[in-house]
Amino acid sequence: MTTPEDTTQPILSLRGISKSFPGVRALTNIDLDIYPAEVHSLVGENGAGKSTLMKIIQGIHQKDEGQIIYRSEDISINSPSEAIKLGISMIHQELNSIPEMSISDNIFIGRELSLMTDFFFNQQEQLRQSQALLDKFSLPYKATEKIKHLSVAHRQMIEIIKAVFQQAKVIIMDEPTSSLSEEESQQLFKIIAELKAAGVAIIYISHRLEEVLELSDRVSILRDGEYVGTRTAKNLTRDELVNMMVGRTISQLFPKRQVAIGEPIFEVKNLCRTGVFSDISFSVRAGEILGIAGLVGAGRSEIVQSIFGLDPLTSGTILLNGKEIKIRHPQDAIQHNIAFASEDRKGIGLVMGRSIRENISLPHLADFTRHYFLDQHYEKEETRRISERLKVKTPSINQKVENLSGGNQQKVVLSKGLLKEPTLLIIDEPTRGIDIGAKSEIHSIMCDLAEKGMGIIMISSEMPEILGMSDRIIVIGGGRIRGEFTNANITQEDILHCAI
Amino acid sequence: MNSLLKKHKYNFLKSQNAGLIIFLLVLMLLLSFLSSSFFTANNLTNVIRQVSINGILALGMTFVIITGSIDLSVGSLVAVSGVISGSIIYAHPDAVFTGMIFGILACSALGFINGFLVVKFNIPGFISTLAMLTIARGFALAYADGRPYVLSSKAFKFIGHGYFLKIPIPVWFLIASIIVTGIILSKTKFGRHVYAVGGNALAARASGVRVGAVQLWVFIISGTLAGLSGVILASRIGSGQPAIGTSYEMDAIASCVIGGASLAGGSGSIFGTVMGFIIMGIINNGLNLMNVSSYYQLIVKGAIIALAVILDQAKKKKV
Numbered sequence: 001m002t003t004p005e006d007t008t009q010p011i012l013s014l015r016g017i018s019k020s021f022p023g024v025r026a027l028t029n030i031d032l033d034i035y036p037a038e039v040h041s042l043v044g045e046n047g048a049g050k051s052t053l054m055k056i057i058q059g060i061h062q063k064d065e066g067q068i069i070y071r072s073e074d075i076s077i078n079s080p081s082e083a084i085k086l087g088i089s090m091i092h093q094e095l096n097s098i099p100e101m102s103i104s105d106n107i108f109i110g111r112e113l114s115l116m117t118d119f120f121f122n123q124q125e126q127l128r129q130s131q132a133l134l135d136k137f138s139l140p141y142k143a144t145e146k147i148k149h150l151s152v153a154h155r156q157m158i159e160i161i162k163a164v165f166q167q168a169k170v171i172i173m174d175e176p177t178s179s180l181s182e183e184e185s186q187q188l189f190k191i192i193a194e195l196k197a198a199g200v201a202i203i204y205i206s207h208r209l210e211e212v213l214e215l216s217d218r219v220s221i222l223r224d225g226e227y228v229g230t231r232t233a234k235n236l237t238r239d240e241l242v243n244m245m246v247g248r249t250i251s252q253l254f255p256k257r258q259v260a261i262g263e264p265i266f267e268v269k270n271l272c273r274t275g276v277f278s279d280i281s282f283s284v285r286a287g288e289i290l291g292i293a294g295l296v297g298a299g300r301s302e303i304v305q306s307i308f309g310l311d312p313l314t315s316g317t318i319l320l321n322g323k324e325i326k327i328r329h330p331q332d333a334i335q336h337n338i339a340f341a342s343e344d345r346k347g348i349g350l351v352m353g354r355s356i357r358e359n360i361s362l363p364h365l366a367d368f369t370r371h372y373f374l375d376q377h378y379e380k381e382e383t384r385r386i387s388e389r390l391k392v393k394t395p396s397i398n399q400k401v402e403n404l405s406g407g408n409q410q411k412v413v414l415s416k417g418l419l420k421e422p423t424l425l426i427i428d429e430p431t432r433g434i435d436i437g438a439k440s441e442i443h444s445i446m447c448d449l450a451e452k453g454m455g456i457i458m459i460s461s462e463m464p465e466i467l468g469m470s471d472r473i474i475v476i477g478g479g480r481i482r483g484e485f486t487n488a489n490i491t492q493e494d495i496l497h498c499a500i
Numbered sequence: 501m502n503s504l505l506k507k508h509k510y511n512f513l514k515s516q517n518a519g520l521i522i523f524l525l526v527l528m529l530l531l532s533f534l535s536s537s538f539f540t541a542n543n544l545t546n547v548i549r550q551v552s553i554n555g556i557l558a559l560g561m562t563f564v565i566i567t568g569s570i571d572l573s574v575g576s577l578v579a580v581s582g583v584i585s586g587s588i589i590y591a592h593p594d595a596v597f598t599g600m601i602f603g604i605l606a607c608s609a610l611g612f613i614n615g616f617l618v619v620k621f622n623i624p625g626f627i628s629t630l631a632m633l634t635i636a637r638g639f640a641l642a643y644a645d646g647r648p649y650v651l652s653s654k655a656f657k658f659i660g661h662g663y664f665l666k667i668p669i670p671v672w673f674l675i676a677s678i679i680v681t682g683i684i685l686s687k688t689k690f691g692r693h694v695y696a697v698g699g700n701a702l703a704a705r706a707s708g709v710r711v712g713a714v715q716l717w718v719f720i721i722s723g724t725l726a727g728l729s730g731v732i733l734a735s736r737i738g739s740g741q742p743a744i745g746t747s748y749e750m751d752a753i754a755s756c757v758i759g760g761a762s763l764a765g766g767s768g769s770i771f772g773t774v775m776g777f778i779i780m781g782i783i784n785n786g787l788n789l790m791n792v793s794s795y796y797q798l799i800v801k802g803a804i805i806a807l808a809v810i811l812d813q814a815k816k817k818k819v
Binding site for chain 2: 333342347349354362366416478
């Protein structure tokens with residue numbers, strides 16, 4: 001941020017970039033110009049080639065063909081550290097900070113200030129400089145604070161500060177808001193505006209199109225590894241953008257079908273977990289989708305995790321088909337035919353290193369056991385049936401789930417819950433971080449399930465999803481129910497108002 | 501049909517097992533050239549009998565390692581099992597069966613304590629079994645007052661030295677253990693739970709798996725098999741020795757690792773472990789036949805372990 005850049009010349013230009021992996025052509029002939037002081041969004045469905053392209057700029061992958069022109073020089077980038085030296089930094093979706101180290105140590109890691117010789121480092125000066133940066137971006141922390149005490153949003157901001165400190169001219173952000181609340185996102189946008197004012201070019205990758213349109217100067221679209229075009233964000237509508245991304249018109253993003261709603265099948269009364277949430281009462285009817293809205297951190301996930309037995313409840317009653325049940329462990333919930341699809345696919349949802357088949361059958365192994373042994377033939381048949389029904393795209397159900405795309409992993413999480421036709425499905429952020437095609441498939445699956453009389457509790461941070469899918473909506477804030485709406489004639493503003 | 505065959509071939513060559521089998525075959529071929537006495541029925545029987553002690557330990561270790569933990573106490577448990585069964589058979593030379601059962605059960609109990617410490621107090625397995633390594637050794641030495649129980653029971657001697665259908669009895673124990681552990685790990689609900697706990701304990705819990713119970717059981721299994729191994733060893737050497745079994749845990753861990761188990765948990769198999777301990781046994785045997793000094797043998801063994809894991813990592817990267 002020292003020398004002002006000439007904003008009429010691109011700082012980074014890609015010309016005819018192509019890349020193949022064994023068996024797949026990931027990128028074909030991509031051109032892209034990034035100017036200083038612009039927010040340039042890169043959009044496309046999963047698998048469109050965004051990540052591969054960014055990895056090439058980062059030096060993680062090498063291009064097969066084409067040129068990278070950076071500050072008017074034809075260069076090659078062979079490693080992430082070379083990229084950083086050149087002034088190209090990436091803020092990763094999975095953050096790279098070291099939890100046990102302080103903010104200051106994290107900012108300076110790998111380029112510590114030396115004290116007399118390189119053997120010692122100058123902690124005082126590092127702390128002073130980090131504190132100055134923290135103050136500049138108005139983050140309310142001491143530089144000595146350990147990273148692990150920071151929220152995900154703030155960790156991400158520390159990563160951005162680190163990039164700024166490394167004199168980044170181009171900062172790539174990959175889905176930076178995927179785990180941020182509305183408020184935190186706004187805070188991030190403010191920082192992005194400041195970076196832009198200081199002449200930094202931002203390459204912004206997001207599935208949230210509203211955000212893309214609001215934030216960017218220009219938007220480039222990739223589809224199936226090919227460059228579709230670049231548009232000025234101002235003159236672009238969401239529908240146009242979606243059409244360019246998918247190459248077809250998605251007539252209705254939320255194919256919500258009205259189904260007959262039956263009797264209450266599930267009810268909770270006065271649920272309380274000390275210090276986390278209290279006084280939670282609601283019910284779900286057969287065929288109903290109950291949306292739970294609220295800001296991230298409002299206690300929504302905590303509530304459903306306690307219902308499912310992952311976390312303890314301090315008090316409260318749970319009724320299934322009018323009868324009180326006790327859930328002390330997820331096993332109890334599963335035995336009562338309650339299924340839970342977590343928002344945290346990697347952490348809670350799946351065993352990444354095992355196969356699709358083993359993941360789907362894991363909660364149901366008792367049903368596949370005959371005389372102490374697993375009936376693997378039956379297991380194979382059943383897991384194949386459900387994964388085909390949910391259209392999991394894979395050459396084989398013996399594929400490890402870590403090799404699947406986010407959308408397909410989410411379908412495996414769902415298959416796991418749906419193998420046995422549960423009475424109640426609890427689904428936390430059903431479509432986070434997955435592409436539009438998979439998104440509408442998952443929504444239509446949810447409608448099918450409701451049609452069959454299943455009760456569904458859906459947590460979502462995406463307002464269009466909450467409004468498009470729910471029959472009824474409860475809003476959580478500060479660990480309490482702030483309001484309940486029947487989904488007719490209500491708006492995003494009504495919900496947001498209630499949540500804040 | 502042709503394409504099907506091709507596909508199978510492709511999968512086979514890519515699989516972990518293929519690498520191990522090829523490695524083993526190359527090793528055997530090499531040794532047949534280097535030593536004329538290697539590829540003889542006598543010698544090979546001998547190798548298999550020698551590996552049965554470490555093999556049985558490694559089978560138990562496989563369970564613990566797949567859950568992402570480790571059992572450092574098995575070497576000391578071998579001694580506990582030896583002195584307990586030894587003391588009983590020493591006093592009552594006819595009570596061979598009772599002696600063996602008590603020796604084995606004592607180790608199951610110590611395995612239970614290992615697991616209990618892990619589950620109840622949230623101590624890493626590395627630490628709880630490190631403590632047990634010392635405690636069990638001390639117990640064996642104190643119990644036997646530092647002296648071996650020299651055993652002359654003919655019936656007991658049969659366990660280590662006898663043959664059935666021309667196959668040594670220890671090998672029968674090894675085969676039985678392989679079959680039982682192999683079936684448990686690949687064909688039962690519990691086996692799946694072992695993999696799930698090691699792959700992602702939280703996801704396992706959210707899928708209704710009793711993670712604590714699984715962790716407890718793997719240590720009991722490892723302890724029990726250490727007990728069995730100890731009894732066989734006592735019979736082979738004709739005495740219950742309180743000082744025996746030192747650093748046996750390392751060979752057991754090495755066998756699992758050569759067989760493709762990851763110390764991070766979630767992967768590994770009985771087949772891999774079997775290949776692992778056979779490869780280790782054959783290397784030992786080959787070096788002996790070539791009169792390599794035992795000092796150099798240690799160096800070679802260590803290098804092979806490192807090489808096996810390097811190859812495995814390289815292959816993972818390629819896929």
